[in-house]
Amino acid sequence: MDRSKMGRPKSKEPTKNKSINFRVTDTELKSAQEICNRNNITYSEIFKKGLEHWSRK
Numbered sequence: 001m002d003r004s005k006m007g008r009p010k011s012k013e014p015t016k017n018k019s020i021n022f023r024v025t026d027t028e029l030k031s032a033q034e035i036c037n038r039n040n041i042t043y044s045e046i047f048k049k050g051l052e053h054w055s056r057k
Contacts, residue, residue, distance in 0.1 A: 032046060
């Protein structure tokens with residue numbers, strides 16, 4: 001097999017090489033966990049959906 005073709009295919013999406021970390025209270029964490037479980041989404045998706053929501057205003 002040609003070594004240049006091995007591995008994960010190149011993504012058409014922009015490279016995601018940045019990260020955001022922030023602290024939350026126990027109450028905020030519980031709320032985020034409930035949202036994730038209820039909607040079957042990740043913490044990252046909560047953040048991204050919040051950005052989309054606030055960007056439209």
